[in-house]
Amino acid sequence: xxxxxxxxxxxxxxxxxxEWRSKDALNAMLFFSLQVVVIFVFSFDPLAExxxxxxxxxxWVAFLFAAVVALNQTWARELRNQVLDAYxxxxxxxxxxxxxxxxxxxxxxxxxxALMVPLFVVFYNLRALGPxxxxxxxxxxxxxxxxxxxxxxxAMSLRTRSREIMLPLLLFPISIPxxxxxxxxxxxxxxxxxxxxxxxVLLLTYDVVFTTACLALFETILHAE
Amino acid sequence: MTEVSPSISSTIVVENxxxxxxxxxxxxxxxxxxxxxxxxxxxxxxxAGKTTLLRALAGLARPTQGTISxxxxxxxxxxxxxxxxxxxxxxxxxxxxxxxxxxxxxxYGISGDGRCAEAIRSVGLDPxxxxxxxxxxxxxRQRMSLARSVLHDPKVLLLDEPFSNVDVHSAREMVQLxxxxxxxxxxxxxxxxxxxxxxxxxxxxxxxxAGQIVDRTTSVDRGANSxxxxx
Numbered sequence: 001x002x003x004x005x006x007x008x009x010x011x012x013x014x015x016x017x018x019e020w021r022s023k024d025a026l027n028a029m030l031f032f033s034l035q036v037v038v039i040f041v042f043s044f045d046p047l048a049e050x051x052x053x054x055x056x057x058x059x060w061v062a063f064l065f066a067a068v069v070a071l072n073q074t075w076a077r078e079l080r081n082q083v084l085d086a087y088x089x090x091x092x093x094x095x096x097x098x099x100x101x102x103x104x105x106x107x108x109x110x111x112x113x114a115l116m117v118p119l120f121v122v123f124y125n126l127r128a129l130g131p132x133x134x135x136x137x138x139x140x141x142x143x144x145x146x147x148x149x150x151x152x153x154x155a156m157s158l159r160t161r162s163r164e165i166m167l168p169l170l171l172f173p174i175s176i177p178x179x180x181x182x183x184x185x186x187x188x189x190x191x192x193x194x195x196x197x198x199x200x201v202l203l204l205t206y207d208v209v210f211t212t213a214c215l216a217l218f219e220t221i222l223h224a225e
Numbered sequence: 226m227t228e229v230s231p232s233i234s235s236t237i238v239v240e241n242x243x244x245x246x247x248x249x250x251x252x253x254x255x256x257x258x259x260x261x262x263x264x265x266x267x268x269x270x271x272x273a274g275k276t277t278l279l280r281a282l283a284g285l286a287r288p289t290q291g292t293i294s295x296x297x298x299x300x301x302x303x304x305x306x307x308x309x310x311x312x313x314x315x316x317x318x319x320x321x322x323x324x325x326x327x328x329x330x331x332x333y334g335i336s337g338d339g340r341c342a343e344a345i346r347s348v349g350l351d352p353x354x355x356x357x358x359x360x361x362x363x364x365x366r367q368r369m370s371l372a373r374s375v376l377h378d379p380k381v382l383l384l385d386e387p388f389s390n391v392d393v394h395s396a397r398e399m400v401q402l403x404x405x406x407x408x409x410x411x412x413x414x415x416x417x418x419x420x421x422x423x424x425x426x427x428x429x430x431x432x433x434x435a436g437q438i439v440d441r442t443t444s445v446d447r448g449a450n451s452x453x454x455x456x
Contacts, residue, residue: 003334010331014320021319021357077317086315086373089283090332091304225286 004096011100016107018077025070025108032069033116036062041123051124056186059120060179063109064146068168070108071150074101075158084158087222094219098151102214105147113139129192138185138196141203145178146171148207152214155221178206236261236412237282237381242291244277244436251277252288253436259414259429261380264407266423266445267416269433275416276312278433279383282414283309295381305333308379312386314370318359322369323352326376333377344372349398363390371399375406382406382413388422396422420445 019025040058044050078084087097120126128135150171157166185199237259244252252274259265267275280286281293284300284307295303309315316325326341335341342352348368358369367387374382382403388396396419404426407413415423420430424445432440 007331010328014317014324014328017324018317018319080318081316082311082313083315083317085285085309085311086329087332088285089304089307089309090329091334092332223287 004093004099007092007096008099008103011097012103015074015100015104019104019108022077024077025073026111028069028073029066029108029112030115033062033066033112034119036065037116037119037123047125051126052129052190053187055120055124055126056183056190059117059186060142060182062116063113063143064172064175064179066112067105067109067143067146067150068171070105070112071147071154071171072164072167074105074151075154079158084222094222095215097222098155098215098218101155102144102148102151105151106144109143109147113143126190128190130189130196132189134189134196134200135186137200138182138189138203141200141207142178142182142185144207145182145203145210146175148211148214149174149178152218152221155218159224174210178203181206236296238292238294239278239282240292240294242278242281242288242293244274244281244286245289251436252281254291255436255438256291257431257438257441259412261412262407262410263428264403264413264423264426265415265429265431266420266427267414267431267433268418268420268445272435273433274436275433276385277436279309279385279414279416282381283307283383285309303381305377306380308374308377308382310370310374310382310384310387312389314358314366315373316358316366316369319357321355322350322358322361322372323354325358325369326373329373330376335377340376344376345369347375348372348402364392364395367391368395368399371402380411382411384413384415386416386418388417388419400426 036058044054078087150167153170154163154167157163157170160166181199181202185196185203188194188196188199239255239257242252242255243250255274255278267278269275277286281288282295282300284304293300296306300307320328322345323338323341326344327338330336330341345352348371350365350368350372358366361369367390371384371387374384384403387399391399400422403413403415407426415427417423427445428443430442430445431438432442
């Protein structure tokens with residue numbers, strides 16, 4: 001177990017270092033999300049009241065699509081020079097690689113959210129009428145739901161010919177329950193009309209189920225030919 | 226042609242290994258025993274199955290049929306005893322040689338910089354080089370890749386075309402390095418198209434054609450007639 005976490009940390013540090021030097025994923029995600037914000041602002045120009053009802057959907061769709069960019073990048077760098085084979089021939093546990101990739105993607109998407117949320121607030125004139133602190137568990141659990149499945153399916157589509165297309169085709173349908181919970185939870189908090197408690201529990205359950213499933217199956221995916 | 230007799234000290238046993246990719250069979254019933262502490266050069270034309278055999282020995286390609294035993298274990302179970310160098314470098318271009326090796330050392334439970342620096346020096350490179358591996362010359366990358374594969378001091382070294390795109394001087398240096406490792410009891414397999422480089426060093430030449438081992442000799446001469454492209 002000690003080895004699992006120490007290798008997870010070593011791989012995570014390595015991935016952060018690579019991303020810091022190349023900025024492939026962060027730049028692509030940032031510009032993509034920025035475009036979504038600007039395009040929607042000019043398309044809808046909503047009042048504050050309307051914004052509270054639609055922005056939950058907008059913000060999570062933007063993050064979902066942006067996350068796909070990061071998810072593709074995270075495995076693409078393992079394919080360059082076939083570095084993944086060096087991991088496959090080593091005695092390191094497969095789950096250390098999976099956890100590091102999922103945590104790395106989580107971190108990158110959280111950085112993106114930290115940069116983009118103030119823009120959403122400003123452009124859509126947002127103020128939460130419900131308990132604002134609940135946005136933190138909704139965002140955290142929702143983001144994990146996206147990246148844990150995304151990391152898994154991105155690894156699964158690694159060896160397919162058109163993996164950039166395969167990832168959304170696999171990821172989006174399975175993410176529907178999580179996306180519904182994220183959007184409904186965010187809307188409930190922003191409008192203050194309903195409690196977001198149910199959606200937080202739903203996201204927590206979803207995360208536990210899919211994290212367990214991904215960890216159980218990842219070794220098979222890693223060593224598949 | 227000099228036949229190499231099987232020895233009871235065989236450490237690597239390949240039994241009737243077939244490897245299929247869809248309908249194409251890259252290995253067609255390969256059976257062989259390889260002695261420990263020897264230098265085996267694997268030769269053959271493109272598509273003969275050399276790389277597939279090496280990947281199967283490394284545990285990267287699971288045989289469709291047949292078994293591979295390394296010191297009595299499957300390649301996956303024997304992974305700590307195997308060092309693998311592929312045709313691509315298996316290194317991160319954006320990180321320096323030392324950063325790369327530090328990471329790969331952790332995968333084998335090796336901590337500290339001592340072993341990494343030693344491995345880099347052993348291939349004639351400078352561990353203090355800070356530029357990314359992507360900015361190395363092809364020869365330097367090949368050497369660093371070799372350093373990565375010997376980092377955990379494996380008993381068996383599997384090297385896929387280690388001399389390709391390397392100048393003659395560097396290639397000869399790498400050969401001497403491998404000879405040194407063989408002399409310390411390591412078992413070495415080298416897939417190469419530059420058989421003459423190994424003429425003085427290799428203990429055995431394994432000739433492959435169409436996914437099968439067709440000959441095993443102690444001299445490189447055999448190829449002059451049947452594997453013209455190799456020499």
